[in-house]
Amino acid sequence: MDKEKLQEIIDKYDTESGKLLGILEDIQRTEGYLPKDSLIYVSKHLNVPLSKLYSLATFYSFFNLQPVGKHIITVCMGTACHVKGAPHILETIEELLGISPGETTSNGKFMLTTSDKQFTVNTARCFGACSMAPVIRVDGKIYGYNTPKKVAEILKKYGWRGK
C-alpha cells in the first residue's frame, strides 16, 4: 500500500478512541489483508510497537496477515445457518474449489486460498442475515437460501469453471 494512502487513512482519525483498530480495518478493507510494510509504517508513525499491532491483528478475526485471492467467499457459521446446513455448504465449497482445511492457513484462523489465487474461503460468526440461512457472501454481496447446487451456480458467476 502506498505511503500517501496510508497517511490519508491515519490522518482520518482525530481522536485516540477507536483509532488503532479503525486504521487497521481501513487497511484490511483496502488490501484484503494487513501487509507487513503497512504495519511497519503505522507502527513508526503512531509510535506504537509493531508487536502491539501484531497482537491486535491476531486477536481480532477480522484481520489476516496473508494476501487473499481475487474473490473472497465467506460462509456464515451463525446458529440459524448451522441448523440449516452451513457446515455442508462450507464442505461443498471446499470440495468444489479443491481446497481443504490446513492447505494455506498459517495464523490459526480459518482462511483458505486456492492455488491459482482466484478464491479465498473463510468463515464468519454471523452476518445477521439469518432469515435467509444458510448464507454466504462473495466479495461483499450476500447470497441466501443456499444449497450445494446453488453454491456451484454462484461460484460460476465469479469465474469458477468447474472441477
Next chain:
Amino acid sequence: MKIKTLQDLENVRKAGIKKLFPDKPRIAVGLATCGIAAGGQDVYEALETALKKKGVNAFLTKTGCFGICNEEPLVNIAMPGKPLVILHKVQKEDAESIAEKVAKGKLPEEKALCKIEEWDHITSEKPFFYGKGYENIPLWNEIPYFKPQKKVVLRDAGIINPEDIEEYIAVGGYSAVYKALTKMTPDEVVEEVKKSGLRGRGGAGFPTGLKWEFTKKEKSDVKYVICNADEGDPGAYMNRNEMESDPHMVIEGMIIGAYAIGASEGFIYVRAEYPLAIERLKLAIKQAKEYGLLGEHIFGTEFSFDIRIATGAGAFVCGEETALIASIEGKPGRPRPRPPFPAQKGLWEKPTNINNVETWCNIAPIIKKGGEWFSRIGIERNTGTKVFSLVGKVNKVGLVEVPLGTTINEIVCHIGGCGIKSKEIKAVQTGGPSGGCIPRNLFDTPIDYDHLKEVGSIMGSGGLVVMDEDTCMVDTAKYFLSFTVDESCGKCVPCREGLKRMYDILEKITDGRGTEEDLGILDELAHTIKATSLCGLGQTAPNPVITTIKYFKDEYMEHIKNKVCPARVCRALIDYFIVPDKCKGCTICAKNCPVGAIDGGPGLIHIIDQSKCIACGTCMDVCPFDAVVKLSGEKIDTPDKPIPVKKGR
C-alpha cells in the same frame, strides 16, 4: 439549517411530512441488508427506470425493514389519501407493471401483503392517518405474523427513509431531546427512565435508570456514553435492523442519556460485519450535526454532545463491556475484573455508561410518553417490548417485536407458524452461546428476563433459533462450544481450558466414543466454569450444554449407549444407503462421490461401500430420484454387487 428552537424543529417536521405524505404516490423499497440481499436494490433500480420510462409522477424512496423477512423484497406504496400498502416478494420483473398501475392511480393488488390505515410512531403527537380503502387487502395487524406484535422500537422501521433526518423529525424525532433538554433536569430524566422499569436489552437485564444514576453520581470532568452495537450472538440481528432502519432513534436516545448523566462524548461500537449499519449511522451523525442536534449548545442550551463511530473487528467477547472499552482504546478486547465498574472507571478511566442499541432505542418514547406509559407495556418487572429475531426451522422468519411476557408458543407457533414442512419442532434456543435450549413442553414459558432464567436460559440480545426433529441437540451444544472455545479471549483458565475440555468430550460423544461417565464430567466442568470464569462469556458458555443435558438427556444417551444420532446429524453415526428399488442406474452419484465409494454403472443398481464412505452426503444431494437415504443405527438390504435395474421402472 441549525435547529435551535421548537419552531425550527416544527419547520423541519413540516418539510418531512411533505416527504412522507407527498401529493403524489410514494413508493418506498425496503433496503436493509436482508432486503438488499433478497434483491431489493435491483427492484429499486428497476422501479426507477420504469417510472422514468413511463413518465409516472411518483416519489420513489428507500426505507428500512418491516420485519417480515421471508416475504422480502418488500415495497410499500401510498397513494394520497389511501392506506399504505405493503407489497411482498416483489421482483425486478414486476417493476413495469407496478409503474403502469401506479400511473393509473391503481395498485398491484395481487402483490399486496397487507395495508396500514393508521400508524402510531409513538413519538409523534398523534398517530398518522393514511386513509381507508382497498377492502380486499387485510390490515397489517390482522395477519397472524403481526397480530400479537407491538411496535415500539420498530416504530419507524420500514416506513420512513432511514437516510433522511427530516422524515425522522416528521414522525416526532428529536422532540424527546427537546423536551429533555429544555423542560427536564438531568435528575428528572433519570427518574423517568427508572419509572419506566426499562432493563438493559443486551441480555443481562440490569435496570437502565439505575445504571445511569451510578454514572451520573460520579464526579469527573469527562464522562462518556457508549452504544454497544457489537451484536455478536449468532442468530440475532435485531440491532442491525434497528441501526439500518432507524439510526436516528439510537442517536436520540444517546443524546438524552448523555444529558442525564453529564457526558459530552459518545461512541457507537459497531461490529465490522455490519457495513450498511455503519454507513447509515455515519450519515445520520453527519445530518444530526448539520441540523445542530449534535455538537455545541444543542437547542440553544448549555449542553454539548458529540458521537463517533468505533468499529469492532470480529471478537465476540467485545460485547462484554470492559472488553469493549479495551477495544475502543485500541487494545485486544480482553475483559477485566469488575469492580471498578465502567460507571466508575470506564473508557480512558473515566465514568462511562454503556447500553445496548435497543436500550437506547427505547429512550425517546419513554421521555416523550412518560415512564408510566412504558411501564404499562409488558408484565411486572419486565416492562416494554423486546425485538426478537425468529429464525431457524420455522415457517415465518423475521424480526418480531412483542411485549415482554409473551409466551414462546405465541412467538414460535402463532407468529412463526410452526415448523417447516410440518416437521416437529423440538426446541428453541435463546440467548446465543450464553443461552440455552428450551424444549417444546416448556413453550408456555413467558419470554422475559426472569422466566427464561428459571428454565436455565437467558434473554440475551434476542435471538430465537427454532430447532426441529432434524436438529441434533448434542451437535447443537457442540456447535456453541466450538464458538465459545474460539472466542474465549484466553485470559482466565476456566474459560480457556475448561471449555476446550468440554468440547473434546462432546466431540467424543458425537463420534460415538462417549461413555456415561462423560456426562458427569461435563456437568462438573460446566458448573466449575460457570462459578469461576472472569467474565460473562465464560460464566454463561456452559449453558447450552447444561440445558441440553437437562432437557434432552435421552439424545445424549442414544449417542453414548446405542451409537445412534436420532436426528441423523452426527457424521460418525450415520450411514448412507442407496435404496435398490429407487435407483435407476444413472451413475450421477458415483461420478460425484469424492472418495470413489460408490460402485455401479449405467443401468446398474449402485451400492455404497460403507468402509470407504465418509458420509459427506454428496450422493444424496445429487441423486435426481431421491434414492439415497441417511440412517443412524439402521441398515437396509442392498445387493452385494451392482445388479441390473429391473426393467419397466
